[in-house]
Amino acid sequence: MDAQQKTKEILITDSAAKQIARMIEKTGQPEGAMLRITVNGGGCSGFQYGFDFDTQKSATDDIVFEKGGIKVVTDTLSLDFLDQAALDYVSDLGAAGFKIVNPNAVASCGCGNSFSVDMG
Numbered sequence: 001m002d003a004q005q006k007t008k009e010i011l012i013t014d015s016a017a018k019q020i021a022r023m024i025e026k027t028g029q030p031e032g033a034m035l036r037i038t039v040n041g042g043g044c045s046g047f048q049y050g051f052d053f054d055t056q057k058s059a060t061d062d063i064v065f066e067k068g069g070i071k072v073v074t075d076t077l078s079l080d081f082l083d084q085a086a087l088d089y090v091s092d093l094g095a096a097g098f099k100i101v102n103p104n105a106v107a108s109c110g111c112g113n114s115f116s117v118d119m120g
Helices: 014-026 076-082
Strands: 010-012 034-041 047-054 062-067 070-075 085-091 096-101 105-108 114-117
Touching: 010 062, 010 070, 014 062, 014 070, 014 085, 034 076, 062 076, 070 076
Parallel strands: 010 085, 034 070
Antiparallel strands: 034 047, 047 114, 062 070, 085 096, 105 114
């Protein structure tokens, strides 16, 4: 790999890893469950994040990221939009939930679940 190439990745905060572990336990997910993050067309800004639990990983199309034994999986197309993004879990007076801090997003909606990217 030359100096200009870098590995694509999703960063997972401690807070997100702890919450994923709590959710896996609370919802009775099977052993090996991973949080799957997808990027789909839609939402008010053009793209939206999807979250679900999965136990299957495609050998050819999925990339798994791990923090403290907790696994997050995404497909290679979604990873193009999520490269260097941070998955966090925030809890404040108004709401609690996963938040993606995405350096690739040029705009996002107020809820933070929809975003747009510069396609040029």
